[in-house]
Amino acid sequence: MTITQDDFALRADLAVEPGARVAVIGPSGAGKSTLLGAVAGFVPVTQGRIIWANKTISDQGPATRPISVLFQDNNLFPHLSAFDNVALGLRPSLRLSVAERAQVTAALARVGLEGFGARRPAQLSGGQQSRVALARVVLQGKPLVLLDEPFSALGPALKVEMLQLVADICAETGATLLMVTHDISDARAIADQTILVADGVAEGPFETAHLLDNPPAALRAYLG
Amino acid sequence: MTRDPARTARAAAILAGLGVAAWLVVLNFGALGAVAWRAEGLTALRGADWAAVRFTLVQALLSAALSVALAVPIARALARRRFIGRGALIMLMGAPFILPTLVAVLGLLAVFGRAGLVNQGLEGLGLARLNIFGLHGVVLAHVFYNLPLATRILLQGWAAIPAERFRLGATLGFGPRDNFRQLEWPMLRDLVPGAFLVIFLICLTSFSVALTMGGGPRATTVELAIYQAFRFDFDMGRAAMLALVQFGLCAAAGVLAWRVALPSGLGGGMDRPVQRFDTGTAGLRLWDGALIVGGALFLLVPLALVVMRGAPHVLGLPVEVWHAAGRSLVVALGATGVTLAMTLALAHAVLIAGGARGAVLEWLGLAALAASPLVIGTGLYLLIRPLANPRDFALVVTMLVNAGMALPFALRLILPGLREVVASQGRLADSLGLHGWARLRIVTLPRLRRPLGFAAGLTAALSMGDLGVIMLFAEREGATLPMQLYRLMTAYRLDDAAGAALVLLGASLALFWIFDKWGRGLAEA
Numbered sequence: 001m002t003i004t005q006d007d008f009a010l011r012a013d014l015a016v017e018p019g020a021r022v023a024v025i026g027p028s029g030a031g032k033s034t035l036l037g038a039v040a041g042f043v044p045v046t047q048g049r050i051i052w053a054n055k056t057i058s059d060q061g062p063a064t065r066p067i068s069v070l071f072q073d074n075n076l077f078p079h080l081s082a083f084d085n086v087a088l089g090l091r092p093s094l095r096l097s098v099a100e101r102a103q104v105t106a107a108l109a110r111v112g113l114e115g116f117g118a119r120r121p122a123q124l125s126g127g128q129q130s131r132v133a134l135a136r137v138v139l140q141g142k143p144l145v146l147l148d149e150p151f152s153a154l155g156p157a158l159k160v161e162m163l164q165l166v167a168d169i170c171a172e173t174g175a176t177l178l179m180v181t182h183d184i185s186d187a188r189a190i191a192d193q194t195i196l197v198a199d200g201v202a203e204g205p206f207e208t209a210h211l212l213d214n215p216p217a218a219l220r221a222y223l224g
Numbered sequence: 225m226t227r228d229p230a231r232t233a234r235a236a237a238i239l240a241g242l243g244v245a246a247w248l249v250v251l252n253f254g255a256l257g258a259v260a261w262r263a264e265g266l267t268a269l270r271g272a273d274w275a276a277v278r279f280t281l282v283q284a285l286l287s288a289a290l291s292v293a294l295a296v297p298i299a300r301a302l303a304r305r306r307f308i309g310r311g312a313l314i315m316l317m318g319a320p321f322i323l324p325t326l327v328a329v330l331g332l333l334a335v336f337g338r339a340g341l342v343n344q345g346l347e348g349l350g351l352a353r354l355n356i357f358g359l360h361g362v363v364l365a366h367v368f369y370n371l372p373l374a375t376r377i378l379l380q381g382w383a384a385i386p387a388e389r390f391r392l393g394a395t396l397g398f399g400p401r402d403n404f405r406q407l408e409w410p411m412l413r414d415l416v417p418g419a420f421l422v423i424f425l426i427c428l429t430s431f432s433v434a435l436t437m438g439g440g441p442r443a444t445t446v447e448l449a450i451y452q453a454f455r456f457d458f459d460m461g462r463a464a465m466l467a468l469v470q471f472g473l474c475a476a477a478g479v480l481a482w483r484v485a486l487p488s489g490l491g492g493g494m495d496r497p498v499q500r501f502d503t504g505t506a507g508l509r510l511w512d513g514a515l516i517v518g519g520a521l522f523l524l525v526p527l528a529l530v531v532m533r534g535a536p537h538v539l540g541l542p543v544e545v546w547h548a549a550g551r552s553l554v555v556a557l558g559a560t561g562v563t564l565a566m567t568l569a570l571a572h573a574v575l576i577a578g579g580a581r582g583a584v585l586e587w588l589g590l591a592a593l594a595a596s597p598l599v600i601g602t603g604l605y606l607l608i609r610p611l612a613n614p615r616d617f618a619l620v621v622t623m624l625v626n627a628g629m630a631l632p633f634a635l636r637l638i639l640p641g642l643r644e645v646v647a648s649q650g651r652l653a654d655s656l657g658l659h660g661w662a663r664l665r666i667v668t669l670p671r672l673r674r675p676l677g678f679a680a681g682l683t684a685a686l687s688m689g690d691l692g693v694i695m696l697f698a699e700r701e702g703a704t705l706p707m708q709l710y711r712l713m714t715a716y717r718l719d720d721a722a723g724a725a726l727v728l729l730g731a732s733l734a735l736f737w738i739f740d741k742w743g744r745g746l747a748e749a
Contacts, residue, residue: 040655041654041655042651042654061228061230061231061657062651062657063229063654063655063657063658063659064657067655068655069651069655071651071652074648074649074651074652076652077649077652077666077667079671080666080670088656088666089656092656092657092658092659092663094662094666
């Protein structure tokens, strides 16, 4: 497939195994977020298509794709409680049945936020806010989870903790994980495979350890 | 084919926006067509009509020039001084915007009128009395209204000059004069034309000020002449011709306004004084102090007099006044609802359509700024007449015209907010499948609560105090509060008028305060 935005073009011809945990790395401005945006449905694909489980999804809207996304920021609505923010993953109308309310509570509990449902994002720490967004991912139960560096504002230890939580959640549900990162140690810690985005081309996935130990020229320049 | 809710919601939003746009076209242009069509031939303008055209232009030019000329030194003084009550004074400068015209007129009459404070003083000194009616009265009232607006617009300009520039200036030894030349003048050069044009536009469609402060045929605006041709002479041909002239004037000003970015003076952030280093000398301090005190007195004394004179008479007001107040309240609330609904629909359509198409929709929303309520009212009257008795629709038409008039201000306030919501939270909402009503209810409206509250307050207050279209339609029964107040004034029932003015002032301010308070109520995250 090809994505064109003004004078920027990104080509990608790759396949990811179901259940894989894949990092997306590359220099800034190379198009990591654009690649994720195309998969998620926010960036139109100009040529080619995106296929999931033998079905073309690149002509669907963002909400109908089998995908959960966590953006760099604005993953929560600041005026809604944590509970409502999670519940939106189930019912955009926020009209929930008793059983559905229990599901939301369970999802909050899964990420360690029991009893925090009534709080607004501003009343939560950065790590807790990330957990609320993750609870929604749990609740949505979509087979493909995309992370566009949602934890980059957190401290290093907390970030690793969050990524580990994501990895655990994906393992439980069998979801495939695609995460943008500029931190190689994240890729090593979480992702067994890595896609390299550089010079207008997305390549891979490669075995993470192998790629990082024997970097090609473009990656070497980036790693320094 | 599967039904895509996102696409359906977009289509619905576009459709609603186009509906609003079509209604605006009918309101702003269709009414004029109706006037021309129903007039059964246009009547040539008389000498008095040309005098009205001249007077309209002269008073609007003078009002705009004086307001801006006085606003520059006052805004400059406010920008570089810090004192107790500064924030309150700047907030108060926003008040004339929502002040009913007749209340302002009564306040000005109490100061400058026949038996006002100024004339009492002159008489005490053995000097001749001033006659306020006529050109200077109209200009005085317009300056009273628009000087604060101009001051707020310019203060925003001053607030937009980064504090670091003044600091840099201080290290280079800039005095007040250098600061003016290097920092303040370039800002003024950008802002003053827009401020001038806004005020010129407002004064161009002046009706109630001319009605009350104008004096006879030598001080009549076109807007007032339309009313007189319509109401007293029943000369539809002349009313239509005057409506065409007024439309031409407004259209010309509107074209100018397209080229100059119009500032609104509605935003915040003016109450943060920048640390200044050029405020040293005693003479300068005295000058700034005199400007600030003078400006504050010019605003406050008339209002204080309205309150003082009205307070003893509120309880004894005749029952018609309270009935009129009730009708005005209904009109104001209706106009508020209609304005908000139209604004939201139009703002969504502007953003979805985007690009040139969005810009056209936005312009259409702002075009009402140059529209003439009396032309629209005349047109609607003529459109309704073949079908029903227009008098039965007096309040509905008033409400709809008020809503159309408030739309530009509401759009100004709400569109940037909506743009921000879409930019920061649009993707999240999209990814969660939030569309249509659910999105409006769960995301958009809560996030827009502040500008919505402010816009609602403005609309309600403007509509509550509006005296315009209703004068074409209503008979003895069914008057709004401003119309009732006008009747009391012309009948020289001055005590009742003073009481009614205070009620009107209180109602307008209360409506604004309640809606704005509601908008601020939510603890923003």
